[in-house]
Amino acid sequence: MNRKGKLFRTLxxxxxxxxxxxxxxxxxxxxSSGPAxxxxxxxxxxxxxxxxxxxxxxxxxxxxxxxxxxVNKTGGLLGHKVVLDIVSDASSxxxxxxxxxxxxxxxxxxxxxxxxxxxLTLPAAKAVSRYGYAMIEGAGGAPSVFQAGLHNVFDVAxxxxxxxxxxxxWITALPKGQRPTTVAYVTSNDPFTQPQLPVAMKIxxxxxIKTVYNKVFxxxxxxxxxxxxxxxxxxxxxxxxGSTDVPTVSAFMxxxxxxxxxxxxxxATAGPDQGSTFIKAVGAANADGIMVPNxxxxxSAIPAxxxxxxxxxxxxxxxxxxxxxxxxEGYAVGQVAAAAVKATGGxxxxxxxxxxxxxxxxxxxxxxxxxxxxGMNPKMTAYTFQWQGATGTxxxxxxxxxxxxxxxxxxxxxxxxx
Numbered sequence: 001m002n003r004k005g006k007l008f009r010t011l012x013x014x015x016x017x018x019x020x021x022x023x024x025x026x027x028x029x030x031x032s033s034g035p036a037x038x039x040x041x042x043x044x045x046x047x048x049x050x051x052x053x054x055x056x057x058x059x060x061x062x063x064x065x066x067x068x069x070x071v072n073k074t075g076g077l078l079g080h081k082v083v084l085d086i087v088s089d090a091s092s093x094x095x096x097x098x099x100x101x102x103x104x105x106x107x108x109x110x111x112x113x114x115x116x117x118x119x120l121t122l123p124a125a126k127a128v129s130r131y132g133y134a135m136i137e138g139a140g141g142a143p144s145v146f147q148a149g150l151h152n153v154f155d156v157a158x159x160x161x162x163x164x165x166x167x168x169x170w171i172t173a174l175p176k177g178q179r180p181t182t183v184a185y186v187t188s189n190d191p192f193t194q195p196q197l198p199v200a201m202k203i204x205x206x207x208x209i210k211t212v213y214n215k216v217f218x219x220x221x222x223x224x225x226x227x228x229x230x231x232x233x234x235x236x237x238x239x240x241x242g243s244t245d246v247p248t249v250s251a252f253m254x255x256x257x258x259x260x261x262x263x264x265x266x267x268a269t270a271g272p273d274q275g276s277t278f279i280k281a282v283g284a285a286n287a288d289g290i291m292v293p294n295x296x297x298x299x300s301a302i303p304a305x306x307x308x309x310x311x312x313x314x315x316x317x318x319x320x321x322x323x324x325x326x327x328x329e330g331y332a333v334g335q336v337a338a339a340a341v342k343a344t345g346g347x348x349x350x351x352x353x354x355x356x357x358x359x360x361x362x363x364x365x366x367x368x369x370x371x372x373x374x375g376m377n378p379k380m381t382a383y384t385f386q387w388q389g390a391t392g393t394x395x396x397x398x399x400x401x402x403x404x405x406x407x408x409x410x411x412x413x414x415x416x417x418x
Contacts, residue, residue: 034110034347041080041347043068043337044087044103045113046124051091052219055246055277056116056270056326060139061086063330064113066311071334077341085109089120096120097127104131110347111136113333114153116326117244118142118160118191119219125153134352136337138329142191146374152349154356156332156369158380160269161195163293164240166399167267167384168203170409171238173401176208178411180237180264184213186227187242193269196293197242212236224248228255235261241268249290250281257286257416264412267291272387275395276322279387287387289413295380296366297395298323301405304335305365321395332364386410 035041045064048057068082076082085107089096096115103109112128114121114137121140128135129152137153141160145153171180183204187193194216201211212234217227228251231239239256243249249271256262272278272292279287298309298320308331309320337352339362344351362369369377384399388410398409 035080039080040083041077041111042083042085042107042109043111043113044085044100044107044109046087046089046096046099046103046115046120048091048116048120049086049088051089052245053091053116053120055274056139056324057088057091059274059277059324059326060116060330062312062316062324063138063327063332064334066308066315066327067331067334067338070308070311071338077338078346089115091117091120093120093123096124100124100127104128104133111337111341111349111352113330113337114138114140114155118145121145121153121155122148122191125150128152133349134340134356136333136340136356138333139326141376143195144191146376150375151357152353153375154336154371154377155375156336156364156366156377157329158295158382159376159378160192161199162382163269164196164200164267164382165203166382166401167291167293168200170384170399170401171204171209171265172207174411179207180209182212182234182236183209183238183240184231184234184236184263185211185240185242186213186215186217186231187240187269188221188244188248189216189219190242190244192244193242196269197240200240209238216242219244224251225255228252229259232256232259232261237263238265239263239267241266243268243271246271246274246278246281249278253282253286253290253416262413262415265291266413267293267384269293273297273325273385275324276318277324279322283417284391284393285417288390289386289388289410291384291386291398291409293382293384294325295382296325296328297321297383297385297397299395300328300365302365302367304363308365319393321393328365332366332369335364336362336369 071082087099089099112133114135115124116139118140122145125135135153138157141155185197249268272290273294340352340355344355383397386398388394396407397405
């Protein structure tokens, strides 16, 4: 029997009470602890460095590392050097829980940053909450994350349910003679993708855009050809794909091309926002006309964003258009954490949670971050972006309508490879 078992047996408590007592003791000690003078501050992070979300996980890692490097150049957090304790969860909801439990109870990290995807963020935030830690994240914006009633989660990015609203409004604002009349909705069974499509549908249907296909496929699907062929068979003029990664979008594009089907409009909820990773996977010519919702892009006029992009290109190469949006989301997580640490004067997670719930407006590379009672950042602006040009080098903002940075969309989408 281990030492903890002996302690609980001596106290005469039940196993359930023992576990509860251990969690309270651990949480109490961990949530208020900070590094000793001269010691680094450790930030625990679980990321999908392999598995289905590996491209996003690697991009988030870059964003976190860029932020940490910038903070350390200016003396760290309250004089403590920032050390990132990053472990891989292999895109597994089970492993992500194990990782955060170890990061807190064994590695004794002072703060935690979130993983990638709402699918992993929800179980991760629950695990971290048991220890009294704040979880600041940039990729857990699904309604399921906020509906869990957790008080410790803060998403710096756009709430996903609103992501397709500017796109749907752009479609319905087209002159009646040009406006598409049919649309196909197809989505992964994922908490990030599914909430977006019904919102878009409610906007588009009253404008006379008929739904000719609406299907949810299991997240475990590896062969997308039959599903893509079914969409192609409808000849829908608009395709709204609920995707979480580049391979899914690439598979649908290849299947559409092989069947000779080119929709007038093709938007995917994630994948095209991954910059050069997306272009390498699908080819520059095929990327022309592809759309994606997001809250940031590499040509953002925000000064801090310009600085971050320049640093990214200096380290990794490429162009502003090729910078993955996940990089900015990871960087913004660090900015919010740094502001909270500075404002509270330490690394007490309870104080950080209270501060972030105070309604304060914080500035990040994504724009303003102000959290409501659920930890959402509802004031974040939703945009639609589109790859334009036969060389696949232009990633441009095409909505919301009326925004000074919005440019004219390529419509209809060019034929594949043209």
